[in-house]
Amino acid sequence: MSPLTENEKAQRPLDVLEAAEFLKIGRSTMFKLITSGEVKAKKVGRQWRVTIEALNEYLNKSDN
Numbered sequence: 260m261s262p263l264t265e266n267e268k269a270q271r272p273l274d275v276l277e278a279a280e281f282l283k284i285g286r287s288t289m290f291k292l293i294t295s296g297e298v299k300a301k302k303v304g305r306q307w308r309v310t311i312e313a314l315n316e317y318l319n320k321s322d323n
Contacts, residue, residue: 269315272301272308281314292317 279289
């Protein structure tokens, strides 16, 4: 199996804790960003999943 491309890495879903660590924020703050719609996320069963692409969109939106 070959290593993931950059595009595939950006599409790989992260759980809430991984996403929070990526942004260097707390888990509860990450939940607030998700539930407010500031960060795009999908609910899979009872858990939220966030892509790195969605986190980068949030960061780029915050910079403006």
